[in-house]
Amino acid sequence: xxxxxxxxxxxxxxxxxxxxxxxxxxxxxxxxxxxxxxxxxxxxxxxxxxxxxxxxxxxxxxxxxxxxxxxxxxxxxxxxxxxxxxxxxxxxxxxxxxxxxxxxxxxxxxxxxxxxxxxxxxxxxxxxxxxxxxxxxxxxxxxxxxxxxxxxxxxxxxxxxxxxxxxxxxxxxxxxxxxxxxxxxxxxxxxxxxxxxxxxxxxxxxxxxxxxxxxxxxxxxxxxxxxxxxxxxxxxxxxxxxxxxxxxxxxxxxxxxxxxxxxxxxxxxxxxxxxxxxxxxxxxxxxxxxxxxxxxxxxxxxxxxxxxxxxxxxxxxxxxxxxxxxxxxxxxxxxxxxxxxxxxxxxxxxxxxxxxxxxxxxxxxxxxxxxxxxxxxxxxxxxxxxxxxxxxxxxxxxxxxxxxxxxxxxxxxxxxxxxxxxxxxxxxxxxxxxxxxxxxxxxxxxxx
Numbered sequence: 001x002x003x004x005x006x007x008x009x010x011x012x013x014x015x016x017x018x019x020x021x022x023x024x025x026x027x028x029x030x031x032x033x034x035x036x037x038x039x040x041x042x043x044x045x046x047x048x049x050x051x052x053x054x055x056x057x058x059x060x061x062x063x064x065x066x067x068x069x070x071x072x073x074x075x076x077x078x079x080x081x082x083x084x085x086x087x088x089x090x091x092x093x094x095x096x097x098x099x100x101x102x103x104x105x106x107x108x109x110x111x112x113x114x115x116x117x118x119x120x121x122x123x124x125x126x127x128x129x130x131x132x133x134x135x136x137x138x139x140x141x142x143x144x145x146x147x148x149x150x151x152x153x154x155x156x157x158x159x160x161x162x163x164x165x166x167x168x169x170x171x172x173x174x175x176x177x178x179x180x181x182x183x184x185x186x187x188x189x190x191x192x193x194x195x196x197x198x199x200x201x202x203x204x205x206x207x208x209x210x211x212x213x214x215x216x217x218x219x220x221x222x223x224x225x226x227x228x229x230x231x232x233x234x235x236x237x238x239x240x241x242x243x244x245x246x247x248x249x250x251x252x253x254x255x256x257x258x259x260x261x262x263x264x265x266x267x268x269x270x271x272x273x274x275x276x277x278x279x280x281x282x283x284x285x286x287x288x289x290x291x292x293x294x295x296x297x298x299x300x301x302x303x304x305x306x307x308x309x310x311x312x313x314x315x316x317x318x319x320x321x322x323x324x325x326x327x328x329x330x331x332x333x334x335x336x337x338x339x340x341x342x343x344x345x346x347x348x349x350x351x352x353x354x355x356x357x358x359x360x361x362x363x364x365x366x367x368x369x370x371x372x373x374x375x376x377x378x379x380x381x382x383x384x385x386x387x388x389x390x391x392x393x394x395x396x397x398x399x400x401x402x403x404x405x406x407x408x409x410x411x412x413x414x415x416x417x418x419x420x421x422x423x424x425x426x427x428x429x430x431x432x433x434x435x436x437x438x439x440x441x442x443x444x445x446x447x448x
């Protein structure tokens with residue numbers, strides 16, 4: 001049980017530009033929620049909780065000067081579109097206490113569940129107008145053992161994972177009394193490209209409704225089924241075994257370059273998920289992948305760009321093809337999908353996304369919610385955090401022992417997270433329908 005002790009509005013310490021900022025097409029397609037993450041710390045002996053709160057408030061107010069769009073508010077402008085009013089209304093900071101200890105989460109591998117969700121400040125997205133919703137939600141929860149959890153929600157309309165980690169990293173440097181190293185580039189016109197093609201040059205299946213189960217006319221039944229999240233650890237050795245398996249001599253072996261650990265692990269996840277769901281052979285299953293376009297667009301996006309520069313890419317296969325072929329087949333489909341994201345492809349994507357009403361593209365990761373797209377059964381989604389510096393959130397008050405998602409709201413959603421131990425292992429956070437999760441965990445290890 002988490003008890004809220006106090007709630008503060010934290011505003012920038014200095015005057016910031018008062019302006020209306022137009023969002024990019026990629027921003028416009030993102031979900032209307034705060035991406036919820038948690039950071040668990042064991043406090044140093046000389047740091048009190050009250051001191052940690054003061055550090056957090058003062059450093060956040062300074063960070064909001066650099067990242068001033070995060071202190072603003074979103075406004076609807078019609079056609080499902082939004083614009084950002086940079087008005088310095090501030091972020092929300094909550095002080096909270098819990099009778100639990102960090103060990104209570106640790107023994108469950110920090111699985112994102114209902115108890116974890118209490119570590120994030122809640123927003124009623126239906127009842128609260130979007131122009132009243134803060135874009136940054138911060139909650140510092142003190143546990144009975146003396147440790148703390150920083151629960152953070154950043155509007156997904158404003159930032160992808162890379163930008164969110166950039167913000168947290170610079171915020172933490174300010175808290176430690178250090179100089180900011182990478183200033184944010186806030187000009188979103190970089191991704192509001194003017195020289196788009198007159199017609200799309202590619203088929204963008206990722207911007208179309210996902211496949212339904214064979215014989216179904218909608219996905220409402222699948223949306224309502226209960227889900228469970230599992231945290232699955234893969235050692236460096238197990239990852240290498242999957243890579244070796246993906247690169248065996250088969251018709252799908254890559255002759256250009258070996259499949260990466262991501263392509264091997266993601267392909268393995270896709271095959272195992274499809275198998276435990278028991279699909280018919282002719283069932284189409286679509287895998288959605290997060291692809292960073294910062295170095296794929298020409299010219300490349302400058303370092304420090306703050307916004308959304310990750311697109312949801314997709315690959316599709318039948319159950320028959322996915323399961324009757326070796327792992328290399330799934331890995332080859334993933335590589336083909338990622339390699340497709342060139343400068344020309346991105347401009348075609350932005351043209352398709354540049355439609356009057358794009359609200360249908362947004363998913364609402366709330367269990368049982370009937371709004372927006374649904375990427376669960378027979379489909380799935382994988383987001384990898386392995387290339388991000390997720391453990392640089394050092395606020396100077398103690399060791400960071402875990403960083404991960406606080407909530408995973410729909411079937412088929414998954415994250416690949418680097419281990420805090422730095423030993424080459426990873427954690428896979430995976431949300432599946434409850435009836436499948438047990439079999440999935442067993443199969444996941446058996447088929448390595």
